[in-house]
Amino acid sequence: MRCVVANWKMNLTSDEAKAFCEDLLGRFAPGAGTEAGIAPPFTLLHQVSGLVRSKGIQVFGQNGHAEPKGAFTGEVSMPQLRDAGCSGVILGHSERRQLFGETDAALAKKVKAAWQWDLLPLLCIGETLEQRDAGQTLEALGQQLSILAETGPGPLWVAYEPVWAIGTGRRAEAAQVREAHAFIRTELQRHLAGTEYQVPILYGGSVTPENFPELLGIPEVAGGLVGGASLDSRKFAELVRQAG
Numbered sequence: 001m002r003c004v005v006a007n008w009k010m011n012l013t014s015d016e017a018k019a020f021c022e023d024l025l026g027r028f029a030p031g032a033g034t035e036a037g038i039a040p041p042f043t044l045l046h047q048v049s050g051l052v053r054s055k056g057i058q059v060f061g062q063n064g065h066a067e068p069k070g071a072f073t074g075e076v077s078m079p080q081l082r083d084a085g086c087s088g089v090i091l092g093h094s095e096r097r098q099l100f101g102e103t104d105a106a107l108a109k110k111v112k113a114a115w116q117w118d119l120l121p122l123l124c125i126g127e128t129l130e131q132r133d134a135g136q137t138l139e140a141l142g143q144q145l146s147i148l149a150e151t152g153p154g155p156l157w158v159a160y161e162p163v164w165a166i167g168t169g170r171r172a173e174a175a176q177v178r179e180a181h182a183f184i185r186t187e188l189q190r191h192l193a194g195t196e197y198q199v200p201i202l203y204g205g206s207v208t209p210e211n212f213p214e215l216l217g218i219p220e221v222a223g224g225l226v227g228g229a230s231l232d233s234r235k236f237a238e239l240v241r242q243a244g
């Protein structure tokens with residue numbers, strides 16, 4: 001299975017989202033084994049899911065709170081994401097970890113909450129430039145995946161997003177992606193041994209239609225989690241086409 005997910009981050013208004021979805025659907029031609037997803041900001045979830053879910057495109061939240069409801073001003077819960085039309089939720093994006101202090105302990109709770117509400121977690125992991133320069137890349141990835149020892153097994157997608165490659169135009173080199181994805185696969189096999197779960201590992205960080213075919217040729221790269229290029233419906237449609 002191949003997966004391509006658009007992470008719109010804090011971008012687009014409803015008019016822009018409508019234009020994006022209409023244009024995308026006019027070009028949309030996924031291969032049989034390709035899953036496409038869009039992760040809009042909370043304000044656009046309902047609208048986007050209404051436009052694309054009947055065409056087989058999944059909708060993801062960009063974050064979700066571990067509690068189902070209550071006094072958590074500014075937060076959105078997993079059942080609310082479901083209610084807005086989501087089938088999955090991005091968890092642990094490096095922007096959430098770095099800018100909003102999200103910890104592995106909090107993420108373990110969020111992953112469990114997502115499962116409880118039948119949402120597919122798309123767990124993001126990745127090393128910072130400091131960790132890579134210090135030779136601690138695999139250690140950092142192993143640490144971020146160790147929450148699976150606490151959550152136990154369940155359906156999951158993982159995205160490897162080296163922090164230094166996000167929004168920088170500096171995509172990780174093939175050898176770096178190959179090493180990271182192989183390590184993630186080994187760790188997932190260890191955590192999910194004896195279970196039925198097949199976890200696709202996506203790459204994220206400055207993915208474009210120019211570099212995606214090469215990335216897809218790397219073993220264990222099952223697709224992409226795309227930021228900047230996913231705001232352009234033509235580019236996103238092309239990435240989905242390339243994945244198929």
Ligand SMILES: O=C(CO)COP(=O)(O)O
Nearest residue numbers: 007166167205206227228
């Ligand atoms: O963070 C990302 C997707 O979640 C990647 O963003 P860019 O594609 O803009 O580098």
